Amino acid sequence: MNRRDRLANIGLLGGAAITWLLFGIVLLTLDPRGNAAVLLLGALLVGGAAATTVTPLFWLAAFARGRGIAYRGDWWRAIRRGLLVGLVVALFVVLRGQGLLSLPVAAFVIVMAVLVELTLHLRR
Numbered sequence: 001m002n003r004r005d006r007l008a009n010i011g012l013l014g015g016a017a018i019t020w021l022l023f024g025i026v027l028l029t030l031d032p033r034g035n036a037a038v039l040l041l042g043a044l045l046v047g048g049a050a051a052t053t054v055t056p057l058f059w060l061a062a063f064a065r066g067r068g069i070a071y072r073g074d075w076w077r078a079i080r081r082g083l084l085v086g087l088v089v090a091l092f093v094v095l096r097g098q099g100l101l102s103l104p105v106a107a108f109v110i111v112m113a114v115l116v117e118l119t120l121h122l123r124r
Helices: 003-029 036-065 074-098 103-122
Strands: none
Touching: 003 036, 036 074, 074 103
16 A cells, blocks of 8 residues: 555545534534425435545455555545445435335345446446
8 A cells, every 4th residue: 555545545534524524513403304405415415424434445445355455446446336335325315305215215226236336347
């Protein structure tokens, strides 16, 4: 792991901490039940926080799986997977806020995210 990878991991985790703090402020001060804009803001913040939290973890998992070797494309793969996680989390929050989240819908969203990742992974 070189210096650039360490700085990227620290930067993303620092960004995640800031995003989680902003989400906490929105959660404690605004009510999403009467305002769709607040619901969307909360969904975007929690989705962004989840994405910035798991992206360095995905990269570190690939780094550990490669026995300490960072391969070309590992960062892009980790970013793509982090964005998928953030999108799924944000979609769950919006669906829950609208009262539309059910087990079949949640399973469908997760299966679609897995299929997107599987398609992109097998493409190379």
